[in-house]
Amino acid sequence: MTGTGGGLWKSKDLKTWTGPYRVVQVDTNSWMGPRPVIWAAELHEYKGRYYNFATFTNPAVMIDTVKGNPIERRASHVLVSDQPDGPYVPMKDRTYLPANMPTLDGTFWVDKDQKPYMVYCYEWLQNWDGTIEKIELKPDLSGSIGKGHLLFKASASPWSKERDEKGNIIFNKVTDGPFLFNTQTGRLGMLWTSWIFNVYTQGVAYSESGTLDGPWVHEKEPITPPNFGHGMLFKTFEGKLLMSVHSHREDKPGQIIRIPHLFEVDDSGDRLVVGKEYRPGR
Numbered sequence: 001m002t003g004t005g006g007g008l009w010k011s012k013d014l015k016t017w018t019g020p021y022r023v024v025q026v027d028t029n030s031w032m033g034p035r036p037v038i039w040a041a042e043l044h045e046y047k048g049r050y051y052n053f054a055t056f057t058n059p060a061v062m063i064d065t066v067k068g069n070p071i072e073r074r075a076s077h078v079l080v081s082d083q084p085d086g087p088y089v090p091m092k093d094r095t096y097l098p099a100n101m102p103t104l105d106g107t108f109w110v111d112k113d114q115k116p117y118m119v120y121c122y123e124w125l126q127n128w129d130g131t132i133e134k135i136e137l138k139p140d141l142s143g144s145i146g147k148g149h150l151l152f153k154a155s156a157s158p159w160s161k162e163r164d165e166k167g168n169i170i171f172n173k174v175t176d177g178p179f180l181f182n183t184q185t186g187r188l189g190m191l192w193t194s195w196i197f198n199v200y201t202q203g204v205a206y207s208e209s210g211t212l213d214g215p216w217v218h219e220k221e222p223i224t225p226p227n228f229g230h231g232m233l234f235k236t237f238e239g240k241l242l243m244s245v246h247s248h249r250e251d252k253p254g255q256i257i258r259i260p261h262l263f264e265v266d267d268s269g270d271r272l273v274v275g276k277e278y279r280p281g282r
Contacts (some may be wrong), residue, residue: 001244001260002041002130006054008085014236015260015280021084024052024079030094031073033058040177042232043084046116052079052088053118055104063100066126073099076106076120078141079122093143098137102126105230108141108188109134109180115139119151119190119212121175130154130175132192134212152205152216159203159222160194172196177230180212183267190216191243191272194227200248202229204272223274228261241265242278 001009007020024041028034041054054077061073069216075097079088096118097103106120116137124130133148153175154160160172176193183189188207188222195201224231224245231245243265246258264275 002052002054002259004039006038006041008162010121012237013280014278021085022086023081024054025087025096025265026056026079027036027090028058030090031058031061031075031099032056032077033060040105040230042107042179045084046108046110046178046222048083048143050084050086050088050106052081052086053077053108054079054108055106063102066128071102071123071125071127071220072125073102074102075099076103076118078106078118078252080135080141091140091142096137096144097261107176107180108180108210112210117212117274118144119178119180122148124154124173124175128173130173130194132175132178132190139206149213151212151214152218154194155217156216157194157203158218158220160201161196163197176203179232181233181267181272183270183272185268185270186210188268189272190229191223191233193231196222196226199226201226202231202245219271223272224263228263233265233267241267243274 006024007025009017009019011017037057039055051222057074062070064071081088090137102123103120106118117134119134122131131153132151135148136145154173155171162172164170172194174194179191188210190205191201202224203224205218227247228245231243243263248258262278264278266273
């Protein structure tokens with residue numbers, strides 16, 4: 001299990017955990033700088049190696065100012081290891097995504113063309129209507145190929161909401177935490193997270209073409225209860241399918257505590273069905 005700051009925890013039963021272990025080694029001479037902020041790490045096995053898809057921010061570098069808000073240099077990046085518990089180290093390319101775009105929450109998918117892709121968020125801070133996009137990766141995931149391509153915008157969501165400057169209810173501009181999956185019937189879906197006013201909320205969309213190119217059709221209602229999001233799917237050692245998500249609370253202004261949770265999941269049909277919260281040992 002990964003956490004903010006590049007930490008990793010280990011467990012044999014999902015109940016008792018050890019850690020955090022520091023498993024991320026960055027190139028301090030790169031754009032990330034000597035002390036990058038690390039978010040949203042995902043671990044993926046691919047062709048016998050292990051890859052850490054994480055978001056890095058260099059708070060010392062500003063790339064833009066939009067509506068009076070300075071935007072820090074932030075991007076999804078990929079590190080590699082020969083072991084699932086690291087250490088994860090940089091590969092050849094120092095940049096996967098454009099330096100003038102704030103991007104985050106990269107995830108991994110091999111599409112029907114058998115090519116590997118990073119799927120990531122182009123942050124709302126700059127475009128004011130956050131997007132989820134894809135970019136092709138090199139065969140060994142050591143860099144990206146070409147430019148990113150739009151999959152959908154935050155405004156496509158039928159369930160996310162916020163109020164504009166006049167108090168009108170509109171779509172929420174945040175895109176967060178994409179994760180791709182196939183149901184057992186082969187249907188391609190994507191978990192992703194936004195907000196309903198001030199509540200962190202996760203929805204799901206399905207691709208009509210069965211590929212990343214979509215078009216993506218969004219379920220009308222969220223897939224998880226309020227204050228759960230940024231989900232991933234995995235199987236226990238016994239083969240049980242679970243969804244990992246986090247809730248969060250703000251103990252004091254600016255101090256956000258993220259809390260991991262597990263839910264039971266059924267993917268046997270054409271759509272993902274989230275069941276009760278999974279509590280190890282009960």
